[in-house]
Amino acid sequence: MDMGRPGWTREQQAGIRFYTRITNILTLVFVVLFSTLAIATGRHRLWVVIGAVALFWACFTLFMKRTGKGQP
Numbered sequence: 001m002d003m004g005r006p007g008w009t010r011e012q013q014a015g016i017r018f019y020t021r022i023t024n025i026l027t028l029v030f031v032v033l034f035s036t037l038a039i040a041t042g043r044h045r046l047w048v049v050i051g052a053v054a055l056f057w058a059c060f061t062l063f064m065k066r067t068g069k070g071q072p
Helices: 010-041 045-067
Strands: none
Touching: 010 045
16 A cells, blocks of 8 residues: 555545545535525525535535545
């Protein structure tokens, strides 16, 4: 084994990296969508922003746990 997690194949590590990348992209899409809806409707803006931040934070912490460090 060279780099990465011990006992993990390169395919598994590549899969985790791919998964985290997709998760990050989806998170950005959701944040943009929520922000756009909040600005467009003008209603419950604070709750939508809080929801978007909470979603981002949940995905970020999952990403940190999956990789065991900041960068995949």
